[in-house]
Amino acid sequence: MEIMWAPWRGDYIAGTADQPQQEPGGCVFCEALTAESDLDRYIIHRGKHVFVIMNLFPYNNGHLLVIPNKHISKVSLMDPETRYEMMDFLVKAEQVLGRVYHPHGVNIGANIGAAAGAGIAQHVHFHVLPRWNADSNFMTTVANTRVIPEALEVTWEKIRKAWDAENP
Template identity: 35%
Template sequence: MAEHEYTVDLAQEFAGTQDSLDRLWTPHRMAYVGGENKPHDSSSRQCPFCHIPERDDRAGLIVHRGTLAYAVLNLYPYNSGHLMVVPYEHVSLYSQINVDVVTEMGTMTQQAMAALSSVMSPAGFNIGMNQGEAGGAGIAAHLHQHVVPRWVGDANFFPIVAQTKAMPALLSDTRDRLAASWPT
């Protein structure tokens, strides 16, 4: 019996009759779900987003610094060029930031899209904020907006079959290219 058939048999035995949903099993995501590299409390003392700006831009993977927010590459990117726009202020919800921060984050998101378009020519973008642990925020204590460049067919079988994500460029090289083409 093939391993897949065995897994399906066990699932049916313990969960009843299989429904019509297909499932993609991604056990490598358990490190993320389990909280690997997440702060243990919600204070700014352990918050990586509060400490990144203390580093120089290359070491912190900071692409651009604004007055109220900064753009930084994601250490666990969904795609090459995945960056985040992060307010300097340690707040957890969008409703907690003032209009000046909202405006700067919006402008920086537009600038990020322009830089990514110039450097990487994506076919589209995912832009969003996950707020709160239940809302899917990896670091719920500090608000951050994801800007993820997308290409047709960019999701492939590697992460599922090989537990590997093919990333064609080093984060440091991507940071340098994006920083150089950031619009002012």
């Protein structure tokens, strides 16, 4: 049996899965959107309905989250404009990561609901994750630990620059 999916079981911020929070007031994604500095929260891009942010606990360098601005828990709650921009940004994220990191593959996906593995179930988010052949390495397998060679600030600067340069 080969397991290919859901490498992002870690919480965006440690411990959030234990909090029975339902209100936007306690939501890390809603809270990130209120930040004045994009670098403070590693926001890559703010769209009209959707924003793009780095995962603070990435599986690999360049692990992005694409998130509706609105605090909604399911893709079926996205209005048509949000759906359109979501897909637009997922496409762009694939392009940008391709340009910056030249991955061998990309995972794009969302876990809807805690039962499906969502760490922050109340605010739907898509993962865009660059993958390399055999990137599930020794440390991951044996110690359940990832080795991320690049600092978040460096990643942010690279991806943001490429995002702003990329034509949709």
